[in-house]
Amino acid sequence: MAGQRARGKSLVIAAVGWVVAIWIFFPIFWMFLTSFKGEAGAIATPPRLFFVPTLESYHEVFQRANYWRVTFNTLGVSIGATVVALLFSIPAAYAMAFLPGKRTRGTLLWMLSTRMLPPVGVLVPIYLIARNTHLLDTVTGLALVDMFTNMPITVWMLYTFFREIPVPILEAGRMDGANRWQEITRVLLPLATPGIASTALLSMILCWNEAFWSLNLTSSNAAPLAAFIASFSSPEGLFFGKLSAASTLAVAPILAFGWISQKQLVRGLTFGAVK
Amino acid sequence: MATVELKSIRKTYTSEEIIKGVDLSIESKEFVVFVGPSGCGKSTLLRMIAGLEDISSGDLLIDGRRVNDLAPAERGLAMVFQSYALYPHMNVYQNMEFGLKLAKTPEAERREKIMAVARTLQLENYLKHKPGQLSGGQRQRVAIGRAIVRNPKVFLFDEPLSNLDASLRGQMRVELATLHRRLGATTIYVTHDQIEAMTMADKIVVLQKGIVEQVGSPLELYDCPRNLFVAKFIGSPPMNFLPGTVIAASEEQARVRLASGQEIVVVAGGAQGLIGAAVTLGVRPEHVRLGHAVENRGSGQVELVEYLGSAAHLHVRMQDGALLVIQTEGGVRVHADDAVTFSFPAERCHLFNSEGVALHRRSSGRMAA
Numbered sequence: 033m034a035g036q037r038a039r040g041k042s043l044v045i046a047a048v049g050w051v052v053a054i055w056i057f058f059p060i061f062w063m064f065l066t067s068f069k070g071e072a073g074a075i076a077t078p079p080r081l082f083f084v085p086t087l088e089s090y091h092e093v094f095q096r097a098n099y100w101r102v103t104f105n106t107l108g109v110s111i112g113a114t115v116v117a118l119l120f121s122i123p124a125a126y127a128m129a130f131l132p133g134k135r136t137r138g139t140l141l142w143m144l145s146t147r148m149l150p151p152v153g154v155l156v157p158i159y160l161i162a163r164n165t166h167l168l169d170t171v172t173g174l175a176l177v178d179m180f181t182n183m184p185i186t187v188w189m190l191y192t193f194f195r196e197i198p199v200p201i202l203e204a205g206r207m208d209g210a211n212r213w214q215e216i217t218r219v220l221l222p223l224a225t226p227g228i229a230s231t232a233l234l235s236m237i238l239c240w241n242e243a244f245w246s247l248n249l250t251s252s253n254a255a256p257l258a259a260f261i262a263s264f265s266s267p268e269g270l271f272f273g274k275l276s277a278a279s280t281l282a283v284a285p286i287l288a289f290g291w292i293s294q295k296q297l298v299r300g301l302t303f304g305a306v307k
Numbered sequence: 308m309a310t311v312e313l314k315s316i317r318k319t320y321t322s323e324e325i326i327k328g329v330d331l332s333i334e335s336k337e338f339v340v341f342v343g344p345s346g347c348g349k350s351t352l353l354r355m356i357a358g359l360e361d362i363s364s365g366d367l368l369i370d371g372r373r374v375n376d377l378a379p380a381e382r383g384l385a386m387v388f389q390s391y392a393l394y395p396h397m398n399v400y401q402n403m404e405f406g407l408k409l410a411k412t413p414e415a416e417r418r419e420k421i422m423a424v425a426r427t428l429q430l431e432n433y434l435k436h437k438p439g440q441l442s443g444g445q446r447q448r449v450a451i452g453r454a455i456v457r458n459p460k461v462f463l464f465d466e467p468l469s470n471l472d473a474s475l476r477g478q479m480r481v482e483l484a485t486l487h488r489r490l491g492a493t494t495i496y497v498t499h500d501q502i503e504a505m506t507m508a509d510k511i512v513v514l515q516k517g518i519v520e521q522v523g524s525p526l527e528l529y530d531c532p533r534n535l536f537v538a539k540f541i542g543s544p545p546m547n548f549l550p551g552t553v554i555a556a557s558e559e560q561a562r563v564r565l566a567s568g569q570e571i572v573v574v575a576g577g578a579q580g581l582i583g584a585a586v587t588l589g590v591r592p593e594h595v596r597l598g599h600a601v602e603n604r605g606s607g608q609v610e611l612v613e614y615l616g617s618a619a620h621l622h623v624r625m626q627d628g629a630l631l632v633i634q635t636e637g638g639v640r641v642h643a644d645d646a647v648t649f650s651f652p653a654e655r656c657h658l659f660n661s662e663g664v665a666l667h668r669r670s671s672g673r674m675a676a
Binding site for chain 1: 357358359378379380384385386388389390392393394395396405406409410453457
């Protein structure tokens with residue numbers, strides 16, 4: 033009886049899981065299909081599920097824009113912002129986790145609160161700062177902004193991971209003669225590698241998908257993939273085929289990346305919660 | 308080896324004082340045990356000696372040199388943690404090597420030292436294992452090995468056996484004591500287990516609420532506890548305590564009337580001023596004698612008998628309702644509900660005044676026995 037009920041319960045949970053997963057995945061799936069339909073097929077009503085695939089949209093996308101360049105820009109922004117964010121976040125999270133002061137808690141919450149602000153609220157000052165420092169439309173400028181907006185999250189995540197490291201292990205390192213630097217690099221970081229990897233992954237994904245600042249702070253030189261997609265939506269009206277092809281091209285790398293690293297990512301994001 | 312000296316050591320967290328002025332000197336090669344209930348400050352004191360906690364005030368001297376402001380490693384100490392605190396990402400060899408590497412010991416020398424320690428601790432076959440693949444006892448050995456290999460002046464142990472099961476604990480206790488004799492290193496050992504303290508220590512420091520209650524050899528503490536707290540804490544099963552009143556006293560003896568009306572003569576000095584005052588009579592279960600006696604008699608009914616094989620513990624309800632534990636030889640033929648008589652040997656009894664301070668005893672009962 034109890035076994036049957038438990039089985040029934042797990043079936044329901046599985047079913048709900050599938051519904052949610054399909055619900056979330058459907059737009060991506062539809063975009064993928066549309067990208068192979070060509071412009072005429074893309075706007076056909078009723079939409080067709082079965083059709084003869086064509087690469088026509090992709091051809092046009094590659095002709096109209098420099099896909100490799102924008103991908104390269106995106107990579108630069110994502111990797112650059114992530115690496116620099118980690119360089120600052122690791123010492124910050126270390127201090128907060130192991131040497132907390134009276135204001136640590138408050139500082140953490142304050143950092144997080146900056147994420148609650150709508151970015152558009154600081155668009156003008158940031159735009160002006162970027163312009164005056166000649167960082168407009170540069171990979172460096174966009175990477176800097178992405179880094180700052182993501183740092184609250186990377187610090188929080190690392191803080192949570194570091195808190196899971198047993199303090200006596202670090203103290204043992206200190207007893208063994210490790211100075212602060214050695215304690216971090218030789219003891220803490222190797223132990224926290226899974227956490228740091230998850231944090232890096234998440235930061236990469238956030239930078240990759242970031243659109244607001246990409247659209248506002250870059251134009252031709254430093255345009256990342258988000259701007260690349262957007263460039264297919266505007267002036268001459270909507271061309272769903274090309275838009276879908278561009279979007280597919282833009283999300284494919286990060287999707288593949290996420291797929292490969294999903295185990296790490298899930299473990300990282302649920303760390304502490306389930307353990 | 309090294310001496311350690313604590314002078315008015317204090318520790319204050321925000322507004323609370325955790326260690327309230329500890330003075331202590333530890334001789335070279337001595338095995339000192341800090342013992343006390345949880346929260347008494349024994350671990351904090353150890354961590355202050357280690358350099359993992361700041362010293363709020365007072366001086367800490369190692370070999371006569373003030374080390375308050377030195378980093379842990381510069382103090383020449385090694386510590387074994389309760390949780391072992393091995394580096395999970397390093398194998399056994401690397402765990403022991405870490406400190407030597409940081410000290411820039413040449414590789415050949417490192418290898419030689421580690422192999423010697425591994426032989427001593429029977430870890431030779433596990434050098435390539437990660438801590439996760441080892442049993443509790445083996446991890447403990449690695450933790451000890453990591454401490455030994457650095458050849459420190461002083462060893463610090465923070466409840467190192469409390470994560471082990473009972474049989475392994477007994478075995479490791481013997482190993483640690485043997486190791487200490489072989490290395491002859493000054494050792495400070497923290498535990499809440501009075502059996503560990505009694506069996507291993509040259510000197511026991513009993514702590515309560517950040518204050519040193521008594522310092523002495525295990526037998527000094529057992530024979531002449533300075534106050535009720537130490538009397539309760541040292542000895543297993545714990546000492547019996549019976550309330551009473553002093554009715555007569557001489558320079559060396561006191562006559563105490565218990566609540567049951569029985570009168571007991573106790574060897575205790577300085578009770579003359581306490582006539583009429585409430586006192587507590589203490590007697591250890593192993594010192595109560597079963598059977599008829601002329602003096603210092605008592606009687607009661609057995610409520611429970613615990614047979615331990617080599618000994619038996621009789622839980623006896625006295626006439627006034629007080630419960631008394633008597634330890635006898637294991638073969639005793641006494642059962643629950645039996646009436647028994649017993650006596651308290653005068654020279655084995657302890658007397659505590661209303662503040663819980665022991666009255667002075669003429670040397671120790673052990674010499675009289």
